Every structure is written in C-alpha cells, then in structure tokens.
Amino acid sequence: MASAGPLSGVVVADFSRVLAGPYCTMLLADLGATVIKVESPGGDDTRGWIPPQRDGVSTYYLSVNRNKQSIVLDLKNQDDLNMAHQIIDRADVFVENFKPGGLQQFGLDAESVAERWPHLIHASITGFGTHGGASMPGYDLLAQAVSGMMHVTGSADGPPQRAGVAIFDVVAGLHAAVGILASLIDRGGTAKGQHVSLNLLSSALSSLVNQSEGAVAAGNSPVRMGNEHPSLFPYGPFRTRDRDIVICCGNDAQFRRLVECLRRSDLADDPRFTTMEQRNAQRADLRAALETALDAATAEEWFERLQRAGVPCSPILTVQEGVRFAEDLGLEPVVDAGAGVDTVPTVRNPIGMSRTPPRYDKAPPALGADAAEVEAWILRTPPRADRRA
Template identity: 60%
Template sequence: MGAGPLSGVVVADFSRVLAGPYATMLLADLGAEVVKVEAPAGDDTRGWVPPTRDGVGTYYLAVNRNKRSIALDLGDPADLEVAHALSARADVFIQNFKPGGLARFGLDYASVKRRNERTIYCSISGFGSAGGAKLPGYDLLVQGMSGLMSLTGDPDGPPFRAGISVFDVMTGLHSVIGVLAALHHRDLTGEGQHVETNLLSTALSTLVNQTSAYVAGGVVPTRMGNAHLSLFPYEPLATGDGELIVVAGNDGQFRRLAEALGRPELADDERFDTVGKRNDHREELRPLLLEALAAKSAQEWFEVLTAAGLPCGPINTVQGGVELAERLGLEPVVEVDQVPTIRNPIGLSATPPSYRLAPPALDEHGDEIRRWLTEETDA
C-alpha cells in the first residue's frame, strides 16, 4: 500500500481514456491502491500516437501513474468472476461506460452494492443517465454542445475547441471531489453511495461567469477573441517586439499601470476611471495603451510592470510553461522508473502525494492481483 491520506483505500478503476483515469491517478497519488481494469486490447490511449515514449502514447502516460493493471475480458466467465471479486473488495468503484452499459455484467451500481454496501460507486458519463444516456461522451462534442466553442476564437472567425480536453479533466476533478465527500460520509455513517458526474453538467458549471451571464443576466455571451467580457485590459497587447498579457483587474491596478506606462493621466480620464467605463470605452483606450507599449520590448515591459506589482506575462509554448515552473522552484516534472510525469499540483504538509509506480504495461500486475483477490477471499 502507498503512503498518503488515502492509504488503505482500494479503487477498482473500470474507466478508460481521460476523465476516469485522471481521477483515479489523483486518488492514487494521494495513496489509494488503484487497480486499472483494461480490456484485453488495453486502454485506447495506449495507441493514441504520436507522440510516444518507448512505443507507448504519451497521452496514456499522462494519466495512469501509480496504478496496477489487470486485463479482463468481461465476456469470459472466469475473468468476470475476477471483476466481481474486485468489485466486492473495492472501497471505490469508478467507471465511465455509457449509462447502463455494465448492468449485463453485474457491475452496475445495484449489483456492486449487493456485494459490498460500503462501496463508493462513481459513474462518469457524457450527458447524464436520463435523456442523454445514449449520447456518446466525447469532450469535443461537449465543448461544442455546452457553448464553450461559441466563446472561443476571433469574433469574426469560426468557433474553436480548447487546446486540451478541458471538460474531461474538469469532470475528473469533480469526480474526485464527489468520491472524497462520499468517503467522508461513509466514515461517519458506514454507508456507501452512488456518485454521478457528467461532462455537460461540468461544462455548464465551469463556464462560470459565462453561464451566469445567461441564466442570471439574460445575456448570451459571444466570441471576443482574447478579450474579457467584463475587464479591460485583460488580454495580450502588442509591444515593441511581440505580445504581452496585460491585466488591470481593478481601478487601483489600472492607476499603477497608467503610471508605469508613463501615462498617469489615463487613470484620471473620466472615460477610463472605473472598470465599467473602461469596458464601455475600450476601443478608445486600447490604441492609447498600444502607443505606450510600443516604446519597449515585451521582456522590458514584463520587468517594468512586474516591478510595479502588476499582473502580466508572456505567451509561452508548453515547453516554456514547464521551464517557467522549473525556474520558480515548483519542480513540475517527477520521474517514476525513468518515465517523466507532471507533478500532482496538490501540496500537503503532512501527507504529500507520492510517486510509486510508473504507468503500467497492459496486464503487468494481472497475476499479482488475482493472487491478492484469492488471499482476500480465503481470509
């Protein structure tokens, strides 16, 4: 068993691709013992290439650290018996099959609950278990159908997807929160329960101010490129040699920005002296800011504005982002058996995340897990 706040918690991971595996990796980092159940062909992401490392898709490597793998064909009676034994032993059961898809194998919530009333059973789907039960839950579909893509891109251009499967990741995070809450409830009451998350509900929640603009304000937000609906400046702006992200989140910050740019009178201009006015007059303010910013390079302005306590930053590549974290002492990369992975972002002073196992090969621990289940049954 691993050390950590979840040490001793056994997770049966019947999920694949991203939302579920990301959730179970986070639980594993915190000490849970995660058994990754794969079909004989393996998790799809093993073959999502390029890029690869030692022939394995880096997509798979990103979300499967600290797990043990067993390959089971649920259509085979002997393998199904192993799956049932694992479900009876698990503290947490996580799956992202289509709603109802595991019932024919006796691995749905009701069936697992009959074997173990204390199990926390987490179902992850694309559109919930009611009217959207039959809809396939791909992140790209949810980005489009939730409204995110309508907000992403230039105002006069086509809609764009985000650069990652953002709602898969967010749903994984929400699943972890639900599982942890259910485990706490079980500690108090002894009761297991069913945790349900879905990508569309996650999307509407994590669109935060944009969905609030509609449901609370009656406004349907539209694409604004890199601009912000309610703040200006809050976007990349051209300097003497490239763009720099410049932020003034309140009136005090805007005053400091105006002073740092050598244009202190802008903060007293009645067109720009409050957040709302700056939004109303952003097309008048933008050229004045660009004129001032043209006097220095992006790096020079980064140093000047940072020294003035103002939020600003360059637009890095992914490589640049990792290197920045390294320079800041965040130690973003951890190697597990010579496989580089990204550090768990949670810091805990007494029980920090641990990195014990590299992402497993398919069925790498199959024999070990079968022996463990037999021992548990005999005990």
C-alpha cells in the first residue's frame, strides 16, 4: 500500500460517501496519501447512480474514487467495528460525512475521537452544521437553494435554477482538503490532532464571493440576470451570424480592442460607453450595436479574429467538446487510472507539480476489492500511538 507523492506516508481513513468527502480524499490520494475507503455492505450510494455508466459501473462513482483501497465494514457488527477502529488506529486522517450524531453509537463522534486518538486529524463534513441545521440532510441542491445560489441563477424572467453540477459538494471537498493539509503542516512532527469541521452552507456562502459580500457589506440583494454579470459589460454570450459566442471585457483596454476588431472603434469614444460603469448603465444600446457588428461573421470566425486581437472570448461547447478543446490546448485532460485490463479513463487532477506530480496508479475499486490487502496491512503495521512511543 506504499505510494509516491508529496503525501506519501499519510494514511487516510475515509468513511465518507457520495461526493464532498470522496472528492476530498481522491485529491489526497492523487497526491500520494494512502486512502482506505470504508464502505457499508451496500456500498457508496453513487455506485448505483446510473446512468451514465462504463462497463456497468456508475461514472459518478468513478469520478471521485480513484487511487483508493475499498473494504466493506458493517459498523453495527462488533467485529467490523473493531476493524474500523484498527484502521483509524493506524491513520493520520479520518474523514466522514455522517449526519451529526450518527457516529456516536460507534465511538466515532468528535469527542470520542479526540479522546481516543489525540494525534488524529478528524475532518467532518455536514450539510448545515451541528446546531440548528443538524437534522437537515446534506444534499447539494438544498445548499444551492438556501444559500441564494439558485436565486441568482437563471433568466431574469424565469424561475430559480440549480447549477449543472453539485458545485457546493465539490467546493466543500476542496475546503476539506485545504483544512486537512493545513492541519498536517500545523502538526509537523508532533502528535497534535485537530477536528476540521465543514458544512455545505458555509462553503456555499463563501463560494458566492462577490454576491454574498455585496449582501453582507453593502446590503445588496442580487437578482437573477441570466448570463449577464452584475458589474461587467460586455461580459457574456452575444449573437453572431450562426450562434452565440462568449465575450469578456474586464477593462477599458479590452473593450477598445473588441470594438476595433468589430470595426466599430467609435463605440470606445462614445460618451455612453467610455467607462465600465457607463457600459453597465447602457447595456441594451451597447448590446444592440455589438450584435449588429457580430452578425457579419460566424462564431467560429469571430473566435479566431478576437483571439488574435487579444479579446477574451470563447465558443460555447458541450462537455465532450470541452474535453476535446482542452486536448487541443495540450492540457491532456484525460488520464488512465490503473493498469492493464483495470484501466479507467478519468479526468486529470488539476494540480500540476514539477517534482511530485499527482499519481494515477489505481482505478476506482470494486466494492470490498482490497479487503485482504487492508487486513494484511493492519497485521504488519503498528498503531500510530505505538510508533510514537
């Protein structure tokens, strides 16, 4: 179970399931941590989230579980619970996303963990914290709804919309990984443990950045604007002869380059449009002028011209087209996890490291596939407390 990478030697007992926790632990595994995925007899819920699938396996599950070891334990069975405790005995990090109070019966609540394993970094991910929101299930869509995300997403004259992915599960997973890494650094060579607690709603409000800051610092109540940006224009999709193209002008210089490329340099000197504030105030008139000029060519033609002129722009692609676009840019977005017949194509870890790059040694495991290896590791590996002594 040895691995290479900047987190080599770090052992993670992963009792999480679905998305936020597994995404966090996959990132740690990619960076060299040994991650033991402890699953119930029924397995991670995402194993059954089909379609889509690859060779009968849910691609949802595949997306967040590479480089892990899977073992099945029923915590209500005393022998299995003892095995779970033995795994944690030998771990540096314990990650779980059970409902608040759900682990107390197994001696794995925060207080019990801190007492029994004072060296351990214990990361808990909940939906809405452990107080007033303790009984609320931790579904990403609920966090999108109550955070204001849905309220600011969608057409101005349409209903609130969810994001096309469980974005706050992903962000909470990233926040958990940051908290764990900071705790590992803080611990250094000592036996200091720490409880790292996160919840989807707090991650959501943090991730709303300018929208939530405007609410708390200026009393602003943002509304749905479709694809419009509340503070920037032109910034979004614009019609061309055949389909939309996204144009992003974040400053006056970019706007001037845009209108010069459109052969409407007069717009840059028009007193209605000389500053960002004025362009925001006169969106309708400016959009009409820009789209009239854009009607002279196709989106693909404009993409090439605007790119050459240094104007930030992009086509609007499908996810499959997005992967191919990244390939064309040389970003190599697809990597094979595992080896031989067990190889599974997965999306590359976005972190590039020159000396200790992410690894892709192991495909997402079948349910309980690594039980024998984990049990053998327990037999030959003393608990962390014994090694410190």
